Structures are given as C-alpha cells and as structure tokens.
Amino acid sequence: DGGITQSPKYLFRKEGQNVTLSCEQNLNHDAMYWYRQDPGQGLRLIYYSQIVNDFQKGDIAEGYSVSREKKESFPLTVTSAQKNPTAFYLCASSIPQGYGYTFGSGTRLTVV
C-alpha cells in the first residue's frame, strides 16, 4: 500500500544533540512538508520541498534543517540551535490541483 512512513515513532534527545527524523513516501508525490504540533495547538510549517534538491523555509525554520536528495525522502534534522524541540512532528506529501495532504503517523520528540 502507498503511504508515508515516519520513523522513529518516539525519539529522545539530550540537550545539545542533533537528531534526524525520517520521512519516506512511496506515493510518487512531488511535494513534501514538515509540520510541528505543540499540545493543544495547530500545525506550524517548518520546511517544504516542491521538487528534488529544492526546499523552502516555512514559518518556524530556525533550528531545523532538511535535505531532499531523493523524491521519496525528506529527512528533518533538529539541531542544537532549536531551543524548545519537544513536540510532535508530522511529515506530509501532496500532489497538485488542490488535493489535501497525505500525512505520516508522526514522531514524538522529547528532550531529556
């Protein structure tokens, strides 16, 4: 079945460490997105990519980095510069023409 796979489901980070969240899709979608969700809040856009080797900052890109070397993959690195990284992270992909996104099941990141 086609879909988006995010891993790991739960991730713990020590202060000062960089961590990478994986997002893989087999839907052949061109565009991919990373959102952050804090408790009781909506989704805020971190980064998005419309095509391979290209990506744009969203609303809260500081302290995060991404790469898009393959169409299927869009990993997100949470760097030590992100001061409050504890959150739920959702990856999504889409096709054109006004359809919604397909979402992964998310990664819960906790700083310990």
Add this chain to the structure above:
Amino acid sequence: AQTVTQSQPEMSVQEAETVTLSCTYDTSENNYYLFWYKQPPSRQMILVIRQEAYKQQNATENRFSVNFQKAAKSFSLKISDSQLGDTAMYFCAFRVGETSGSRLTFGEGTQLTVNP
C-alpha cells in the same frame, strides 16, 4: 497572508446528535481549496472533507457536510448522527491554487468530544 480561525477550542455533543464546528478564513485569492482534517487520539491526520472554492455546492461525505459561504469566508463542518469514534481534534485548513508545493494553512483546532 492566509489565516484560518477556529473560534471554538472545545465542543461536546451527545451520541446520535448533530454538531457544527466553525471556521473562518482570510485570503485575497480567488482559487483555493478548503479542508477539514480529523486527528483522533492516535494523532493520525485524516482528511474528512474537501471543498473547491469555485463550486457553490456544499461538499458532503456520508455523515459529514460543510456550509461554505464564500462571501463571508466561512467554512463550517456539520457532523450528523455523532458517533463515539468522532471524538477527535478537528482542524480546518486552507490551500491556494493548483501547484504541488502550495502550502496548507491550519487553524488552531477544535477538540470534539462525543458523549455516550
């Protein structure tokens, strides 16, 4: 910039009854799409219903329907015959245009609880 506002942080409804969730948005665009997503306790985002702005007819999907008022920039979701499985956070979202990379902008969400 596009904004989406959901003015009801929490709502509750009795099983089998009908509930309406509100959403307003702001945009200067003419070609756009509106969505309602459901996020149950599993936190998986599930698309509930979609509306094209150029269509006057309100979208329906089984027990879910919308009231789309383009001039008022309003997009409410009506859930009929509410079921316990409808308990979830509901997000209204907005997307401009036809390109693959156009972003979804989300509201803050409404937590709906269906009581037995």
